[in-house]
Structures are given as structure tokens and as C-alpha cells.
Amino acid sequence: MYVYDEFDRSFLQERVVEFRDQVARRLSGALNEEEFKPLRLMNGVYLQLHAYMLRVCIPYGTLSAGQLHKLAHVARRYDRDYGHFTTRQNIQFNWIKLAELPDAMADLAEAGLHGIQTSGNCIRNTTTDPWAGATPEEIEDPRIYAEVIRQWSTNHPEFTFLPRKFKIAITAARRDRAAIRVHDVGLRLHERDGQVGFEVMVGGGLGRTPYIGKTIREFLPKEHLLSYLEAILRTYNLGGRRDNIYKARIKIQVHEMGAEEFARRVEAEWEATRDGALLLDEATLADIRSRFVTPDFEVLADNPPELTAEQDPAFLSWRQNSVAAHKAPGHAIVSVSLKPIGLPPGDATADQMDVIADLAERYGYGEVRVAHEQNLILPHVRQKDLPAIWKALKDIGLAVPNMGLVTDIIACPGLDYCSLANTRSIPVAQRISERFADAERQKEIGLLHLNISGCINACGHHHIGHIGLLGVEKKDEEFFQITLGGKGNSKARLGTLLGPAVAESEVVDVVERLVETYLALRTSPQESFIAAVERLGIEPFKESAYAPR
Known part of the structure; x- marks a missing residue:
């Protein structure tokens, strides 16, 4: 964790004072909305479909446990008890009242948090690998x-x-x-x-x-x-x-x-x-x-008895899916899925944020990360503590072993919140995750990135999903264009448009037909969805997607 100095703290306090005055002038009518807009955008405040939205910057996706506790406080005190983590490693609060925004920002500033560089035509928050400083793969942090x-x-x-x-x-x-x-x-x-x-x-x-x-x-x-x-x-x-x-x-x-x-x-x-x-x-x-406080990792052995003794099949499934190798022996990187079946992707309640922050304090050297896939990471945990972490996550509904699977859906807030959206993204994501809720079926399908954007602005990164869904409007009705074959990794590629947009009521069925086509045509369980698309092209998928029913 980077430790801010007095200059940073003073700068944030001055911005809060300045913004408090700007809000007071907006509320009094001294500023109209057009005059207020550039001022609020410099502090991460958007005017959405129903209310103002505050986007909080999480520099390079790194949070201390104390900062996550503060975000939970803001969700509980000023919003509707939850926040939405984004593909830019930030968090959004969708329901804070304008009159209370300065107080919320003052509380955030106490923890070194703010909305600067989360909006406007400036250099935005720089993002990076959520496993930075923990993975043995990197050459530097x-x-x-x-x-x-x-x-x-x-x-x-x-x-x-x-x-x-x-x-x-x-x-x-x-x-x-x-x-x-x-x-x-x-x-x-x-x-x-x-x-x-x-x-x-x-x-x-x-x-x-x-x-x-x-x-x-x-x-x-x-x-x-x-x-x-x-x-x-x-x-x-x-x-x-x-x-x-x-x-x-x-x-x-x-x-x-x-x-x-x-x-x-x-x-x-x-x-x-x-x-x-x-x-x-x-x-x-x-x-x-x-100024980066690097954990003083204990000298530990891999696969300690506390870990190997836990043989609950649900734990073993979670460990295989959500735990990765760490550079320090006896430690691990834990991915916390914010994609429970049937719930909005990327959302976390205040209570869930508090529990994860507590886990970071107790087991994870006080550090949490945000991934661009809209999940959270505990980057430094002792392997012997993995069973306890799993049980605590299970108690709050987040011990979900679906990282990288079909229900680990990236989705923007869509028309439920955003004034720019053409369609709702969240209900479609919820219905897809419910359709593929069976954990064994998800494992059989294997690696599959499904991304949903509610409009052409692509906040859900649909272009680089293995399956991408883009919401479009046709005669006041919601439809989705479908792309196949996108990738956001080191061999990044944009997806190919499958064909005509499909009605919102049909899109879940079409996604299922695409998956079933893959399962029928793959050379073996080792051939992933994206590898099959690359080998076969889109034609067999197109044929099944648009076949008469």
C-alpha cells in the first residue's frame, strides 16, 4: 500500500471545501446545471437517469482494509447500502443526494479517497494488474x-x-x-x-x-x-x-x-x-x-496441514477456481467473485465490504484489490488461512467458484441507472447466470468470458468478450447485437458480429445455443470456447443462433 503524505491529505481537504461551496451554489440556484456540470465532473459526480452518481477513484485498484471499510460506511450512510465496482477499478454510488455529497466526500477524504480523475476530459485513473506485487509472473511491481x-x-x-x-x-x-x-x-x-x-x-x-x-x-x-x-x-x-x-x-x-x-x-x-x-x-x-508498505511475509511452507486437512468438496472447488499462486511460499492470491448467481454483477453490499475488509485485516496484511472484471482480490493471504476465508465468504454469499466461467459476467449498469444506455444490462446478466447456475455445468463449459454493454460506449467491454452483448434500441424495444471471439489479453482481438440483433426476450436462449454448439463441436474438454471459435470461425455458431425454432 502507498502511504499518502501531508500534501495529499491537505489537497483532498481543500477540494472538499471547494466542492461544498459549489454544491451550495447549485442548490441555491446561483449555478444552473450547465454551469455546475464541469465542476462536478472534476470530482467524479455524474447526473444519471434517476439521480447523481459519485464515482470514487481507487488508484491502480489498490485499497487498504480501512479504505474498504470507509466505502462500506458511505454505502450505508449516504447510498442504498451497496456500491458498484467498475471495469476501471473504481466504485460507483448511484443514489447519494446532492446535498449530502460534500459530507460523503469529506468522509472519503479521511481515508485518502476521492473522485478526482474519474470523469471529464483528463488523464483518468491509471489501472494495472490486480495481482501486482503478489504474482510470481511479474518482473517488477x-x-x-x-x-x-x-x-x-x-x-x-x-x-x-x-x-x-x-x-x-x-x-x-x-x-x-x-x-x-x-x-x-x-x-x-x-x-x-x-x-x-x-x-x-x-x-x-x-x-x-x-x-x-x-x-x-x-x-x-x-x-x-x-x-x-x-x-x-x-x-x-x-x-x-x-x-x-x-x-x-x-x-x-x-x-x-x-x-x-x-x-x-x-x-x-x-x-x-x-x-x-x-x-x-x-x-x-x-x-x-x-512509501509503498510491502508486507513482511512470514516464512511459510506450501500446502500446510491446515490447508490439506480441509476436504469439503465445495471448498476444494472454490480453491481450484479462485486461488492462485503467490510469489511468497506458503501464501496465495484469492479472487472474491462479486457475481453470485442471480445478482447484479460487480455489486457489493456494505456488510459484504466490511467482511472482506475484516478478512484483509485478519488474514491478508490489510490489503484489497479491485479487478477490471468487477471482482475483488485478497492479494496476500496465508495458505493455512484459506479454509477460514472460504467459510467467511460463504457466510456472505461470495464463496462463488465461478472466476473466468460463464457466470463471471462483466456488465455495465445499463438502463437501470445510465441515461446513455439503450437497454438494461443487469437483468440480462442475472438471467444468464441463472440459466447456467449449475456449478458442474459451468465447469464442463470451462473458460468463457461473457461481457454486456447497454450502449455503444462499451463500459461492459463487450468487444473483447468471448461472447459480447451490445444493447441496441429498435422501435422503442430492447435488442442485443452479439459478437464472438473477442479477447482482452496479450493477444487482444475485437469480436466479430454474429448477425442481426436479437430481442432482449430471446438473448438468453441464444447464448445457451452458442454454448451448446461449442460443447457439441469442441475437439475435447481441453479445447476452450475461444479456441473453438478461432478454429471453426463463426459460421456454425451463427447457424445455431439463428436457426428457426
């Missing part, structure tokens, strides 16, 4: 560099009002758990000739015009991270479209200009600043590393 970016980008005078929002993601492991290739900038830490640096990708993104990011630099020495990012942003800021909101993202600029020309302009800009004030020396990085 990417959160160090995410924190460097946070400090550099917060209130950056040149990049606070960009043509459009700007999202950065970082990974340092072989397996990409941060979907870096569908971000405005994706950064992959890797080693070359004994030196650690970044592969730099630009122009990725989803929404109405999706693109996979293009590599513009294979290797960037890490000391040049900020100066190179500034060159990218300056190139985008000067040349990005401001006349058309639908063409204002950097992905459009890179596509229209071409990656080679964009890279040439970035390199030219960078040459003028690369060795200037933004050069990251080792002293700066060491200072930031020193």
Missing part, C-alpha cells in the same frame, strides 16, 4: 509506475482539458490482466539486455469505434516514462479533434494519421524534452517505492 503517473497527471495544467478522456494501463507480467491493448496508452514492462523498460502502445479503445492499440516503441527505458507520455499527450492534445466528440479520442487520431506517422511526431516532440525535468532518476523512484 507496476504500481510504482502507476503512482508516478498519478502524481504527474493529477491537475496537470496542460492535460486537464484534453479533446476527450485519456486512459492508461500498465502490466508487468506475462499474462495481461489489465487489458492494456484496449487503452489510449498501454504499457508493458519487460526486460531487454538486462535493462527493464516499457513497450508502449497507443490508440487502443472500445466504444463506438473500437481499436486494438498499436506499438509505437518496443522498448522505452523506464527513466523516460513521463517525458515520453508527455510527448504522446502533447501530440494528441495539439492534433486531436475537438469539433466532433465521436472522433476526439486518440484512437481516431492514430488510425487516421497512421501509427508510423504518429510515432514519428511523438519521437520528434520527445527529443526536445527527454532529458529534461521529467527524467525519472533512481532517487525519485526509490522515494516512491519507500
